[in-house]
Amino acid sequence: MKVSVVLPVYNVAPYLEEAFESLCHQTLRNIEIIVVNDGSTDNSLEIIEKYTKKDERIRCYSQENKGLSGARNTGMQHCTGEYVYFMDSDDVIETDTLECCYKTAKEQQADICIFDADIFYEKNANPLSWNYDRSDVLEEDKAYEGAKLFDLLLDRRKHNAVVWLQFINWNFLKSLQLNFRQGIIHEDELFTPQIFLQAKSIYYINRRFVKHRVRSSSIIGKSYSQRNINCYLTVMDELFKFQDSPLIRKYARYTLSKVFYTGHLIPLKEKPAVFWRAVKSGYLKFIGLKSCLVFWLKSA
Secondary structure: OOEEEEEEEOOOHHHHHHHHHHHHOOOOOOEEEEEEEEOOOOOHHHHHHHHHHHOOOEEEEEEOOOHHHHHHHHHHOOOOOOEEEEOOOOOEEOOOHHHHHHHHHHHHOOOEEEEEEEEEEOOOOOOOOOOOOOOOOOOOOOOEOHHHHHHHHHHOOOOOOOHHHEEEEHHHHHHHOOOOOOOOOOOHHHHHHHHHOOOOOEEEEEEEEEEEEEOOOOOOOOOOOHHHHHHHHHHHHHHHHHOOOHHHHHHHHHHHHHHHHHHHHOOHHHHHHHHHHHHHOOOHHHHOHHHHHHHHHOOO
């Protein structure tokens, strides 16, 4: 098997057929599509079962709801491909995505291939303040050592942690014994630094393979909350356990300054608890004075 696609599914029935169609019509045929039905309560499972009957490459595993991390971890337990791609079930990918990534990864013996995405918005979704285009920063046909690439993307303010922009060598990922942290949102903010910092060879493909949907009900489409900040703080706690280095400290400044700047949106009564947690963890120096002032003085 050349590629394993892990597709977590939770109540995405309106978008699921479009995601399946983009996978079933990939020009690379030697793939497996590992669907994890993460306790869906809509008719997602009916759609999955319809496609498992149409395409023998699709396998479905149902479980009680464990969240995105838990669903991805379940999917990884069933991967048999040379490479793995974690796809979001409300996105679509170009038909030659897996073939192009596989060809590049094999030819270059890459640990990871990365690429870009276009964004399209559902009605009433909040617009993002960033994009997924790194073509002005990165070069094709160049081997990037993971830590240096991470540093470059932070310096140019082009770091995007999302794993659906990564095509990963499965043996490399297994060697790291790395799973997604359950019980939090923003889990990619933990996973991606850990995998990048251990990668010897990352190649950039200058294509926008992913059509990324921003929904009003998705994690990034919802209003900012205390949980967002707490999960980012958990990410930082785990990263500093993993590696207390200048690069992780740079990442903490890159991330926490934005997190607390945006944190002015949460209710005033919730602010003391998350701010005190950051202070106790020694993160105040990463947040910065401007973000602290905005956090406390600007209202939603």
